[in-house]
Amino acid sequence: MRARSLVLAVVSGSALALLAWSALAPVESASRAQIFEIPHGTWARRMSGDKVDILPDHIRLTLGIRDILVLRNHDAVPQIFGPTLMMPGQSLRLPFEQAAVYTFSCTAHASGQMIISVQPYPGTPWAKIGWRAHELGWRLRLLSAHIWYRYRF
Numbered sequence: 624m625r626a627r628s629l630v631l632a633v634v635s636g637s638a639l640a641l642l643a644w645s646a647l648a649p650v651e652s653a654s655r656a657q658i659f660e661i662p663h664g665t666w667a668r669r670m671s672g673d674k675v676d677i678l679p680d681h682i683r684l685t686l687g688i689r690d691i692l693v694l695r696n697h698d699a700v701p702q703i704f705g706p707t708l709m710m711p712g713q714s715l716r717l718p719f720e721q722a723a724v725y726t727f728s729c730t731a732h733a734s735g736q737m738i739i740s741v742q743p744y745p746g747t748p749w750a751k752i753g754w755r756a757h758e759l760g761w762r763l764r765l766l767s768a769h770i771w772y773r774y775r776f
Contacts, residue, residue: 656691656716657684661731666700669733676768678731680738683761684719685754687744692717694731703730704737 659678668675684690693716696702696709705727709715719725722743729737745754 655689656693657689658693660695661698661702663697665698674733680734682739685742686722690719
């Protein structure tokens with residue numbers, strides 16, 4: 624019984640320490656850019672009837688952390704993003720300065736549009752915890768989609 628209580632105390636203490644770190648540590652990022660790439664062959668695959676999901680329909684950015692969207696067109700054909708025509712090999716760098724939800728037309732999507740949600744900087748402890756939890760979930764979804772896309776062929 625004593626060993627069980629010790630294990631429970633260690634697990635509880637670790638969970639509290641992680642929660643305290645999540646709430647109090649500054650939120651930082653190595654780069655303020657969130658980069659997405661349109662791979663070569665996207666247009667050809669879409670024209671052959673393949674449902675290509677290479678970019679998420681909804682991108683979440685955060686002011687002061689990751690507030691610059693970078694799209695790179697590695698495809699052999701031009702892609703349209705909003706009012707911008709990206710030629711093959713070109714990149715589009717789009718900084719955001721205001722928290723809001725933006726909708727852009729996007730030829731790299733089957734739906735023809737992309738939603739970009741720019742969140743305010745998480746300044747409070749609860750906002751930092753929520754941001755970190757959402758970021759972890761988003762990264763896990765992105766990783767699973769990447770693995771599925773890469774190894775399904």
